[in-house]
Amino acid sequence: MDNYATFFEKIRESIQREEFIKISLGDYNGTELYLKNVYIKPVIIKREKKLSFVFRYKTQDITQNFEIGTGIMEIHGLLKVEGFRMATLFTETENLVCQFTKKGLWSIRKENPTAKKPVVLTHDKQKERKLDxxxxxxxxxxRLTDAAGNVYKNAQDKWRQINHYIEILSSILQRLPQKDTLNVVDMGAGKGYLTFALYDYLVHTLQKRTSLVGVEYRKDLVELCNQIAVKSNFKDLLFIRGAIEDYQPESDLDILIALHACDTATDDAIAKGIKHGADLIVVAPCCHKQIRREMEKSKTKNELDFLLKHGIFMERQAEMVTDGIRALIMEYFGYQTKVFQFIADAHTPKNVLVVGEKKSVNTQRQEEILAKIKSTKAYFGISYHHLERLMGIA
Incomplete structure (x- = not known):
């Protein structure tokens, strides 16, 4: 077993033996702007042990919680893919340092223990909210708060979702290019919970002049949201009626949002964001029917076909393949992508948030991406992905 594998075996053992205290990741050499360190510790949330990750940026921290197994895979990704070159495991019996050397190998060394195990792990500290x-x-x-600003008991989950959404985007929003006015479109705005919150955060917290359009097909919701915008004195927030595929922005965009747009409507939104030069694209995909139909139709034989004969596994695989290819296509057009948990699993299974931040890309990387998309489609028996066709790279 090599040093890298040994390190992860030690992580698993320390968790199983209740000796695990924390992990710190450092010596970052990746592409995420202003990211410096990641700190991981165990927490208990609703009587279930999880791993809490604190992503430390230059100006703020972002916290995410993962199931134990998922958290260990996240650590692996941060080291192998994202660019961290040092990890220190703190246990009750020792410190274990795993470091990527100049020779391109992982070294490992033991040190005397320096961390103390906390008395309790309960995650009961009130989180700092981005919105008041x-x-x-x-x-x-x-109907989320009363006149005094107290959040209603039945609105607590929605309030947490709103703040988690803003927290995820906060560091990226502060890195947007400086412009006189930010042009933002929220496609499929619904009742506007997140649309209002984003406008509020951009205008009143970040002090950015913002023109935001919420696109929604249901007439009653459009009328309601426009009434609320007027009452709130949100002068540059407008809701209009229309379908995502039919909406045409009047100018280039800075931010494109599409939350829970069904099936290929997410692709329509991403395509409009790319074509109109959005610096930030944020989507929460829903109802991944197009790729699932392709996979069910072909019934391609591969190493995973024993899983895909079960409907629920087919559904989950179709979701991951759909969104994985979406992220690759966004990267082909120069976006740095991240995938986050948007809403806790207890509230909805549709909980993935795909975020694309416009950077740059070279021809060689584009060729590699196209090859990866082609091989992925062949492996799962997919003839096309809707976003490919929209962007003319199928």
């Missing part, structure tokens, strides 16, 4: 609930007319009109 006090004196927010839109929160009152949406």
């Amino acid at each position: 609930s006090a004196d927010k007319v839109y929160l009152q009109e949406l």
Whole structure:
């Protein structure tokens, strides 16, 4: 067993033996701007042990919680893919340092223990919120808070979702190119919970002049949201009626949002974001029917066909393949992509948020991406991906 594998075996053993205290990741050499370190510790949330990750940026921290197995895979990705070159495991009996050397190999060394195990792991500390609930007319009109700014008991989950959404985007929003006015489109705005919150955060917290259009097909919701925008004195927030595929932005975009747009409507939104030069694309995909139909139709034989004969596994695989190819296509057009958990599994299985931040890409990388897309489609028996066709790279 090599040093890298040994290190991860030690992580698993320390967790199983209740000796695990924390992990720190450093010596970052990746592409994520302003990211410096990641700190991981165990927490108990709703009586279930999880791994809490604190991503430390130059100006702020972002916290995410993972199931134990998923968390260990996230650590692997941060070291092998994302660019961290040092990890220190702190246990009750020792410190274990795993480091990527100049020779391109992982070294490992033991040190005397320096960390103390906390008495309790309960995650009961009140998180700092990016948005304040006090004196927010839109929160009152949406029946999330009372006049005093107290969040209603039955609105707690929605309030957490809103803040988690803003927390995920906060560091990226601060890195957007400086412009006189940010042009933002939220496609499939629904009742506008997240649309209002984003406008509020951009205008009142970040002090960015913002023109935001919410696109929604249901007439009653469009009328309601426009009434609330007027009552809230959100002068540059407008909701219009229309379908995602039919909407045509009047100018280039800075931010494109599409949350829970069904099936290929997510592809329509991504395509519009890319074609109109959006610096930031944020989508929460839903109902991955197109790729699932392709996979079910072909019934291609591969190493995973024993799984795909089960409907629920087929559904999950179709979701991952659909969104994986979407991320690759965004990377082909120069976007750096990240995938986050958007809503806790207990509330909805549709909980993936795909975020693309516009950077750059060279021809060689584009060729590699096209080859990866082609091989992935062949492996799963997929003849086409809708976003490919929209972007003319099928």
